[in-house]
Amino acid sequence: MSPDGEAARDALVRMYHVSKSYLPGAFALRDVNLAIGKGDLVFLTGPSGAGKTTLLKLLFAAEQPSEGSIIIGGRNIARLSDSAVPALRRRIGVVFQDFKLLARRSVEENVGLPLAVRGEPPRQVRARAFRMLKQVGLQHRRHDAPRSLSGGEQQRVAIARALIGEPDLLLADEPTGNLDPDLALEIMDLIAAAAARGTTVVVASHDQAVVERYARRVLHLQAGRLVEQGTAAGIDA
Amino acid sequence: MTAALWRALYYVRTAADGLRSSPVTSLVAVATIATTLLVIGAFGLVLKQMGGLLEGVGEDLTVTAYLAAPLSDRAARELATRVSTLEGVASVEVVTREEALRRFESAAGDRAGLLDGLVENPLPASLEIALVPGERTREGIDRLAEALLRLPGIVEVGHGQEWVETYGRVLSGLRAVSAALGAVLALAALLIVANTIRLAVYARRDEVEILALVGASRGFIGTPFVLEGLLQGTAGALLAVALLWVVFRVAAALLATSLTFLIGHSEPVFFSGAEVAVFVLGGAVLGCVGSLSAMASVWSAR
Numbered sequence: 001m002s003p004d005g006e007a008a009r010d011a012l013v014r015m016y017h018v019s020k021s022y023l024p025g026a027f028a029l030r031d032v033n034l035a036i037g038k039g040d041l042v043f044l045t046g047p048s049g050a051g052k053t054t055l056l057k058l059l060f061a062a063e064q065p066s067e068g069s070i071i072i073g074g075r076n077i078a079r080l081s082d083s084a085v086p087a088l089r090r091r092i093g094v095v096f097q098d099f100k101l102l103a104r105r106s107v108e109e110n111v112g113l114p115l116a117v118r119g120e121p122p123r124q125v126r127a128r129a130f131r132m133l134k135q136v137g138l139q140h141r142r143h144d145a146p147r148s149l150s151g152g153e154q155q156r157v158a159i160a161r162a163l164i165g166e167p168d169l170l171l172a173d174e175p176t177g178n179l180d181p182d183l184a185l186e187i188m189d190l191i192a193a194a195a196a197r198g199t200t201v202v203v204a205s206h207d208q209a210v211v212e213r214y215a216r217r218v219l220h221l222q223a224g225r226l227v228e229q230g231t232a233a234g235i236d237a
Numbered sequence: 238m239t240a241a242l243w244r245a246l247y248y249v250r251t252a253a254d255g256l257r258s259s260p261v262t263s264l265v266a267v268a269t270i271a272t273t274l275l276v277i278g279a280f281g282l283v284l285k286q287m288g289g290l291l292e293g294v295g296e297d298l299t300v301t302a303y304l305a306a307p308l309s310d311r312a313a314r315e316l317a318t319r320v321s322t323l324e325g326v327a328s329v330e331v332v333t334r335e336e337a338l339r340r341f342e343s344a345a346g347d348r349a350g351l352l353d354g355l356v357e358n359p360l361p362a363s364l365e366i367a368l369v370p371g372e373r374t375r376e377g378i379d380r381l382a383e384a385l386l387r388l389p390g391i392v393e394v395g396h397g398q399e400w401v402e403t404y405g406r407v408l409s410g411l412r413a414v415s416a417a418l419g420a421v422l423a424l425a426a427l428l429i430v431a432n433t434i435r436l437a438v439y440a441r442r443d444e445v446e447i448l449a450l451v452g453a454s455r456g457f458i459g460t461p462f463v464l465e466g467l468l469q470g471t472a473g474a475l476l477a478v479a480l481l482w483v484v485f486r487v488a489a490a491l492l493a494t495s496l497t498f499l500i501g502h503s504e505p506v507f508f509s510g511a512e513v514a515v516f517v518l519g520g521a522v523l524g525c526v527g528s529l530s531a532m533a534s535v536w537s538a539r
Contacts, residue, residue: 060450082455082536090452100447104258116247117453119240161451 011035012168012200013059018068018078020054020224028054030224032068036202038168041195043211044204046221052204055221056171059202060092061085073168090118093162093199095191097174099154101146107157108133108142114165132160136190152183159190163199170194172203176210188214244457252464255441262437263469269433270473271480273426274520278481278508280422281516284415286505298373302364302385303393313362316390320364323384325372330365334358364391430527434466438531445535459532463525470524474517482507 013036020029029051036042044052057063058070061080070078077088093114101110109116112129116122133139136156138149146154155175162170172191176184184207192214195201205211211218220228256263302320304313310333317329332340337360345351366385368377382394438445448458489505508516 086449086452086454086457088452089450094450100443100450102444102447104254104444113448114451117448117451117457119244121240121243165452 010037012038012040012073013202014069014071015058016069016071018058018065018070020051020058020063021066027224029058029065029221032224032226034219034226034229036200038200039195039198041192041201041214041216042203043215043218044202044221045206045211045218047206049223050221051224052221053173054224056094056173056202056204059169059171060094061088086117090114090165091168093165093167093170095155095158095162095170095172095175097177099146099151099158101154101157101161103145103147105146106143107138107146107149110146110157111142111160111164113161118165128164129160132164133157135163136160151178152186155179155183155187156190159187159194163194166199168200170199170201172201172205174204174206176205176207181209184210185213248460248464251461252468255437255461255465256468259437259440262440263465266430266433266437266469267473267476270426270430270470270520270524271476273422273429274474274477274516274523275480277419277422277426278477278516279484280415280418281512282481282485282508284411285508287411298368298396300366300368300378300381300385300394300396302366302391303395304362304364305390305392306361308362308390310362312390313364316388317364319388320366320385323381325368325377325381327367327369329367332363332365334360334362337361337363361392426523427526427530430466430470430523431530434462434469434524434527435531435534437465438462438528438535442535455532455536459529462532463528466524466526466528466531467521468524470520470522470527471517473524474520477520478508478513478516 013034015032015034018029018032019027021027032051032055044055046052054063058065059072061077064080065078068078069076072088073091075088080088102113105113108126108129111132112125115125115128130139130142133142136159138153138156138160141149141153146157149157155178159175162172170191175191176187179187188203188210191201191203203214218228218230219226304316308316310331313331313333317331320326321329335358338358341360366381368381371377372381378396382396385391385394445458485505485507
């Protein structure tokens with residue numbers, strides 16, 4: 001979907017001529033234009049180094065674009081001040097391949113972290129964390145340390161943490177990269193369920209099986225350029 | 238309970254967890270702060286003894302007002318009372334002609350026989366005037382001498398002017414050197430503490446990254462680290478005070494003779510309660526500033 005098209009008007013995410021270079025002349029992303037509608041489930045595909053992770057980092061303001069505009073929920077985040085970043089991130093859930101859980105906190109505390117940083121009372125945080133853990137089937141492990149969980153369980157905890165704040169946008173960077181195929185489908189079911197509930201979801205993945213099974217829309221990147229947009233059929237991850 | 242209170246409890250708990258989870262790093266930070274403050278404290282203690290020594294020397298500084306020859310002892314005492322009301326005067330002692338002769342004989346020792354041929358005591362009576370600390374300067378003494386010479390019965394005023402100038406120079410030099418050294422030591426302490434705490438922050442950069450990822454503000458992430466710095470600074474300062482006290486007691490006992498020679502009969506003194514409080518507060522501030530500086534470098538590296 002073009003960012004200027006009719007359907008893009010209600011899009012949650014729009015990118016206009018976005019480029020990102022870490023070194024002069026070496027572009028990680030080059031002139032990317034796209035729009036992602038509310039509730040869409042979109043896959044970013046492409047080989048390693050194609051710019052998938054860079055694009056996701058731009059979306060949660062871990063990086064700033066070298067050129068172009070990024071509009072999320074009507075606000076240009078391309079030149080966001082440091083003090084405005086936390087407010088943006090509270091509207092976005094992020095899931096990583098390596099889970100990024102706090103080793104010194106329990107599973108329940110990890111899941112409740114996005115609410116705790118907003119200053120919600122601990123009792124309320126615990127209750128909501130319990131409900132989220134129930135959704136991902138891990139309520140019985142809530143007092144355990146993340147390290148005692150399997151890879152698949154840790155990723156379910158990470159998804160619960162990403163969704164507990166009811167974000168508008170869920171970003172997942174290779175969420176099944178460390179998991180065997182059965183667990184990968186289990187994790188993708190949870191992510192797809194979030195999209196079905198109305199959360200906009202962007203998943204970076206090079207797992208062809210996952211893309212073919214879940215993708216309704218695929219954005220294919222190559223050498224930093226968005227080369228194809230379409231459905232999973234015919235686009236290789 | 239309000240959100241602010243929950244947040245405060247979270248900060249305290251996170252800071253305590255941070256200290257517990259990395260005891261070696263925390264101990265290294267406390268030991269570094271203690272060592273640094275120990276050096277500053279030892280320097281402060283030496284300065285304090287030197288200040289006491291100079292203060293003692295200053296107390297020996299007197300201005301002598303020589304009295305007219307026919308003045309009676311009673312008139313001399315009345316004059317002494319008047320002089321004691323003058324600005325800058327701490328105390329006045331009347332030295333009668335007989336007392337002056339006795340002092341001369343005592344000071345002359347074997348050569349006291351020089352006066353044997355004299356029929357009459359040639360020495361005048363005098364007033365020995367001690368000055369308040371703020372007036373132990375050349376200007377203060379000149380002012381007093383002028384006032385004394387205006388009084389009937391006083392014919393001459395004497396004082397060790399050169400000595401006074403040397404005393405003043407030493408005192409102001411010592412103050413300047415101590416201020417400069419203190420500033421250099423404090424800056425060095427700050428850099429050492431900041432670097433030590435920075436290592437602790439880097440060791441937990443994953444935690445910083447994850448908290449930032451879920452929308453925590455810099456204040457939310459940084460406050461527990463600053464609290465840790467405050468606790469480490471306070472613990473380091475208390476440890477430094479305890480070590481200083483032990484070293485001070487041992488040194489005072491071992492060097493009793495040399496110290497008596499150096500600082501006279503006054504006892505060597507440790508820091509007062511208020512000075513210890515300022516020292517510990519300084520350690521706490523050092524820890525806080527070190528943490529803030531470490532956090533600032535983490536943010537700028539992101």
